[in-house]
Amino acid sequence: MALLRTENISIAFDGRQILRDISVSLEEGELVSLLGLSGSGKSTLLNIISGLLPPDAGRVFLEEEEITGRPGHVSYMLQKDLLLEHKRIIDNVCLPLTLRGTKRRQAHREAGQYFDQFGLSGTERLYPAQLSGGMRQRAALLRTYLSSRKIVLLDEPFSALDMITKGQMHEWYLDVMHRVHLTTLLITHDVNEAILLSDRVCLLTGSPGEIRHVIRIEAPWDQRKDFELTPEFLSYKQQIMGLLRS
Amino acid sequence: MKRKSESIRNKLLPVLTFCLILLIWWGLSVSGVIPGYMLPSPADVIRAFVRDFPNLMQHAWVSLEEALIGLVAGTLLAFGLACAMDRFESLEKAFMPLLVVTQTIPTIAIAPLLVLWMGFGVAPKITLVIVTTFFPIAVGLLDGFKSADPDSVNLLLSMNADRWQIFWVVKFPAALPYFFSGLRISASYAVVGAVISEWLGGFEGLGVYMTRVRKAYAFDKMFAVIFLIIIVSLLLMRLVTLLRAVSMPWLRARPAHEKKGE
Numbered sequence: 300m301a302l303l304r305t306e307n308i309s310i311a312f313d314g315r316q317i318l319r320d321i322s323v324s325l326e327e328g329e330l331v332s333l334l335g336l337s338g339s340g341k342s343t344l345l346n347i348i349s350g351l352l353p354p355d356a357g358r359v360f361l362e363e364e365e366i367t368g369r370p371g372h373v374s375y376m377l378q379k380d381l382l383l384e385h386k387r388i389i390d391n392v393c394l395p396l397t398l399r400g401t402k403r404r405q406a407h408r409e410a411g412q413y414f415d416q417f418g419l420s421g422t423e424r425l426y427p428a429q430l431s432g433g434m435r436q437r438a439a440l441l442r443t444y445l446s447s448r449k450i451v452l453l454d455e456p457f458s459a460l461d462m463i464t465k466g467q468m469h470e471w472y473l474d475v476m477h478r479v480h481l482t483t484l485l486i487t488h489d490v491n492e493a494i495l496l497s498d499r500v501c502l503l504t505g506s507p508g509e510i511r512h513v514i515r516i517e518a519p520w521d522q523r524k525d526f527e528l529t530p531e532f533l534s535y536k537q538q539i540m541g542l543l544r545s
Numbered sequence: 546m547k548r549k550s551e552s553i554r555n556k557l558l559p560v561l562t563f564c565l566i567l568l569i570w571w572g573l574s575v576s577g578v579i580p581g582y583m584l585p586s587p588a589d590v591i592r593a594f595v596r597d598f599p600n601l602m603q604h605a606w607v608s609l610e611e612a613l614i615g616l617v618a619g620t621l622l623a624f625g626l627a628c629a630m631d632r633f634e635s636l637e638k639a640f641m642p643l644l645v646v647t648q649t650i651p652t653i654a655i656a657p658l659l660v661l662w663m664g665f666g667v668a669p670k671i672t673l674v675i676v677t678t679f680f681p682i683a684v685g686l687l688d689g690f691k692s693a694d695p696d697s698v699n700l701l702l703s704m705n706a707d708r709w710q711i712f713w714v715v716k717f718p719a720a721l722p723y724f725f726s727g728l729r730i731s732a733s734y735a736v737v738g739a740v741i742s743e744w745l746g747g748f749e750g751l752g753v754y755m756t757r758v759r760k761a762y763a764f765d766k767m768f769a770v771i772f773l774i775i776i777v778s779l780l781l782m783r784l785v786t787l788l789r790a791v792s793m794p795w796l797r798a799r800p801a802h803e804k805k806g807e
Contacts, residue, residue, distance in 0.1 A: 399705075
């Protein structure tokens with residue numbers, strides 16, 4: 300059974316077709332990436348899956364329950380971490396819980412147990428301005444996780460970070476994802492990132508955007524650390540670059 | 546070290562400018578370039594201030610009370626108005642031009658009207674302070690609400706937050722810095738507003754005192770009360786700055802490198 304599934308999603312703005320017949324499905328524990336160039340409608344798809352934007356046609360299912368146009372089921376994280384500067388990290392992270400009406404102390408207790416796993420211990424009482432870019436993204440991911448524990452949508456989450464930090468975050472993400480059994484839909488324009496992290500890469504190309512190719516990346520997740528330096532990685536990259544150009 | 550000496554210099558410069566002006570003023574009145582009955586020397590002003598101190602304080606309290614009540618009422622009015630205009634865009638379109646027009650009416654012109662309508666008590670004074678103070682706060686708040694990041698609002702929507710939660714979690718905190726900028730301006734208007742309305746009728750207050758000493762050609766007392774108004778206004782603005790620091794503790798949080806973990 301697919302955890303998340305979209306069925307023939309299409310949308311147009313001002314008469315211009317942006318997405319056509321997008322069908323993706325994610326099994327539990329999978330990381331699937333949507334790789335596309337700028338302007339291919341990647342972020343529009345994210346808004347549709349998270350329920351903020353109703354599509355012209357098509358449906359979204361979470362565990363076979365239809366959630367099309369209904370926010371509150373699938374949470375997302377953007378390149379901008381969107382941490383609230385006036386709240387301490389613990390309160391930022393607890394936001395999805397307190398919005399639902401959980402008492403603050405209970406929410407703190409619930410969220411507190413994840414700080415260690417997410418590499419955030421010691422930051423609970425700090426304000427976002429006191430953290431580095433990488434740490435802020437970790438906090439944002441924990442907030443996303445507490446909002447919808449089964450699945451998260453990531454929209455170019457690491458693209459504002461420098462190369463070294465980005466590499467550390469990739470490693471960290473694979474580690475955390477397997478620890479808390481997370482399913483991820485990653486939206487990115489970074490070919491390396493897509494190959495490095497994904498089980499499957501869906502290429503979103505053309506205008507209107509369509510998924511024309513899906514590439515399965517065969518490499519166990521615990522061998523992804525130096526994956527980028529292997530010949531297999533390069534052949535995947537060659538294949539994807541070829542498909543993107545054509 | 547360099548930064549410290551720079552900050553001392555930055556604090557010293559305005560003090561030096563002030564002393565220089567005082568010195569020029571003193572020179573002008575002592576040397577007789579401007580006759581003493583027209584421009585009293587700084588020493589005369591200080592003497593008048595000390596001699597009349599209890600009297601001045603009594604009047605100052607009355608004015609300060611009017612200013613504070615007006616400022617608080619003006620702030621509440623501004624808050625309600627800004628919230629309503631943020632919630633309903635048509636309200637903003639309908640009322641904003643009118644609000645701008647209210648700010649172009651000369652205070653001096655409506656003050657006597659207010660006295661005619663409301664009598665010689667504190668009501669017209671407080672009303673005038675409200676009229677002069679609510680505008681900067683309302684405009685500041687409205688800009689502040691609009692400055693909230695739409696992506697943050699969307700994120701909360703994706704978490705199923707309602708309008709009320711979005712207001713308190715995102716919009717209101719985003720508006721706080723704007724609110725305090727407006728409040729600082731309004732605080733400086735408040736005392737002056739109270740004094741102006743006292744000129745035009747009343748029994749107590751710094752404005753009443755001013756009218757009396759002007760009629761007696763007691764220029765030394767006139768200057769003394771002007772300085773008192775400046776001091777009271779500055780103290781009120783200082784209070785706003787303190788309030789701002791207390792309300793927004795996150796602005797003072799400095800990066801804690803030892804805790805970063807990276």
